[in-house]
Amino acid sequence: MVRLTTGARWTIVGVVLVAALIAVMLLQQREQLRRPGADPNDQGLVAARERRDADTPEALAELRRQAQLPPCPQSGSTPGPSALATISLECAADGSTVQVGLALAGRNVVLNLWAYWCGPCADELPAMAELQRRAGDKLTVVTVHQDENEAAGIARLAELHVRLPMLQDGARRIAAALRTPNVVPTTILIRADGSVARVLPRSFTSADEIGAEVEQALGVRF
Known part of the structure; x- marks a missing residue:
């Protein structure tokens, strides 16, 4: 039977306490992100990442070519949604940066929040594409991919033959901002x-x- 010295016991207690403290801090960060008024751009509050390290422009180039996604909307003529004014996200079509509030300004917009692993999302996305086809310039449909696996999101749209703009939002900034x-x-x-x-x-x-x-x-008819 191995007997621990007093020093070893205190070391173990210290390690356990530190682990518990880290767990509590992570839970608090997640709860803060869910609270009304939480700033989705505060890096201390964002638990998830925008994208995986593996999703480099080079790694995504072929997927982007296959998906042939349209470019994301750019700045409109009037102020956009104030809650989205400070949010910038990547456009999956070409990797460009989109200032979301400005990009949606002056448009009637359908934002579709989804993830590549979501079955109902896959069933719904073709209907969103058909909606955009029917509406033409009267409406702008933009998909928002809410998982850090950007490659899987682009591949899913390619598989479904859905050609809609996609914003990569692995940290769920838009969802947090709009609550x-x-x-x-x-x-x-x-x-x-x-x-x-x-x-x-x-x-x-x-x-x-x-x-x-x-x-x-x-009030948009088509």
């Missing part, structure tokens, strides 16, 4: 004046179904 439920898919309807008209934490099965919500909330 949406922690579920995917979630669709956010934003008016041209930058105000949020509706948050829809549910899945859709057709462009008609989404279009009915768009017409009622944004």
